[in-house]
Amino acid sequence: MDSLQQRSSTVQEPPAATPAYRPTPPPAWKPRTDPGPLLPDAEPFRVLGTDAVASADPELLRRLYAELVRGRRYNAQATALTKQGRLAVYPSTTGQEASEVAAALALEDRDWLFPSYRDTLAAVARGLDPVQALTLLRGDWHTGYDPREHRVAPLSTPLATQLPHAVGLAHAARLKGDDVVALAMVGDGGTSEGDFHEALNFAAVWQAPVVFLVQNNGFAISVPLAKQTAAPSLAHKAVGYGMPGRLVDGNDAVAVHQVLTEAVARARRGGGPTLVEAVTYRIDAHTNADDATRYRGDSEVEAWRAHDPILLLEREMTERGILDEDGKRAAAEAAETMAAALRERMNADPVLDPMDLFAHVYAEQTTQLREQAAQLRAELDAESEA
Template sequence: MTVLEQRGTYRPAPPPAWQPRTDPAPLLPDAEPYRVLGTGAADRADPGLLRTLHARLVTGRRYNAQATALTRQGRLAVYPSSTGQEACEVAAALVLADRDWLFPSYRDTLAVITRGVDPVQALTLLRGDWHTGYDPYEHRVAPLSTPLATQLPHAVGLAHAARLRGDDVVALAMVGDGGTSEGDFHEALNFAAVQRAPVVFLVQNNGFAISVPLAKQTAAPSLAHKAVGYGMPGRLVDGNDAVAVHEVLSDAVRHARAGGGPVLVEAVTYRLEAHTNADDATRYRGDAEVETWRGHDPVDLLERELTRRGLLDEDARRAVREESEALAADLRARLHEDPVLDPMDLFAHVYAEPTPHLREQRELLRAELAAEAEANADAEAQAAPEGATR
């Protein structure tokens, strides 16, 4: 008889010293994603917050569209659009205090600019540059992380260090459902829970890790249920309901700031565009599925609530559209300017003290560039008409 077959009939007494370390009941997420919009709870939503969320979501949608277009024009190497996930992006940035830190993944450019980073600087890494484009300390935004989940241990380390120093700082780390299958996810959540680090983990569950559906990534009832195994609260929220996401994340940040330890929030959402411009999403999902989610668009959900409460007239719509178009125009103009590059930057920030081999390579390149510049100058001089001056 196997152990499984014995279950229910054979129950050995636990070891004398054993006892549950944590009561799991308070840690369990709700059975259904928490919602505000379209429910009676929407009436208590602050009008100012609704307007702010709406303006940010509309601007974010336009930003996504413009960045995608610039990718097709060759001005960006790649762009992972967050179209359809704007509610998560905006809320994550808005719930943090200036002293807090945001740790984004590669798809979270919109959260980065909502935090205050220059929209063009936020795209520097996606242009193929060697650095992230902005000073992480200026806005307390860590570099965009292309490898899956590697930003999570960084967020935990910063939050734990802040707690040891007595600093009133919370870290909010963003990750996709695919990132929860990485070892860094486990290590980050386990360490954070044991050390009670003030960190909030926001999982944007958009249903696919590129093309791998969630059902092939985990057998858990929800990703929020994973929190229980680490001894932290798990929250499940409708990721397209901007007000609900803002409320749940605000509660999680307060919990972490008050010394309650980490919180795992799963936001159930959907990316309406392909994984990136290099992806053909029609190979793994159908048009009917996408159209179903378009009926739960985060911008439309918020606009319906604003209209119902008389908070969104045509003048307000026009003002938001004009602001969005101004952002898109600025993005186009600045990204069509070719950056001035210094080839010597190839050797910067490789080692604190350059190795002899690296110094040799640097001098060889400098000599080659100087020789090339001299040859070009001679060629121009020979091609110039006799008597012409430069």
């Protein structure tokens, strides 16, 4: 006890004062690039209704108009097929046809289109058979088409997963020396996915020849854009990744085509990726299984009907003497012919071959897959002989 008391009463000398810490100032920091040129315009870029439309190619306008009319009829026919039980589901792009068509027409034959599940119209405008474009939504034969035939990647149902694939293909093409650009389409809801971030980040770091087209149609199913992001626009997100962002009126087919064509050309000459936001609106419900009246009012939809992409282009072409009643009639008749053929072919029951389960899985089948295919073939042969 005495020793403890003695130790506790011992006076401790204060420690020697240490010199004050003075950190070395860091080198002067400057951003690697000036963010100013990467920022999108304050308002969506437009051509229709402005002086810029005077320089638009009349042949391009006619082609855009024909594709828009055909696309509107395609959407209506596909929606009707769901009600007839010929399609399991259909996500309509009614009201968004301008962005869909412009995306397809902005690419060269050697380029690749990476669509989302809603972008069947873009695939058809690219040259894909309308029936094959709907086969996945019918529930048979894998993706429904050979992606290499028209260079259209499989329609991606998981949100934004096609974006890293587009970056990988574009980067690989550049490493091989191929003059190829990838255009990846995604909805505003897809920008909330991690795949979106990863794709844009890698694309900018690698300076990959890829263009990202965000069709901002106002809703991720029932979730409005304001509940997804606080960014001034989705195009502003480009700055954070080090690429330019462009904001365009998604219902102005000429404007979207011009912006995408410029972005594709920039990517092709080694300028790197671009993020394009097309401001549009989903007139129909998310799919035929959705009740849009639960989260938006009729007045909102009607306001966007007045900004219909077909009416906008039709009005401009008529005023310029590029389109007359005969031209309108010809476009409508061509669209109706397409719809009739689509309806007839989709009403025929598909011939399903169970062996297709093993087709188009690998370029060269694995040993395990060959064994499974042989087993199924033996079972099918036994059933046919019974």
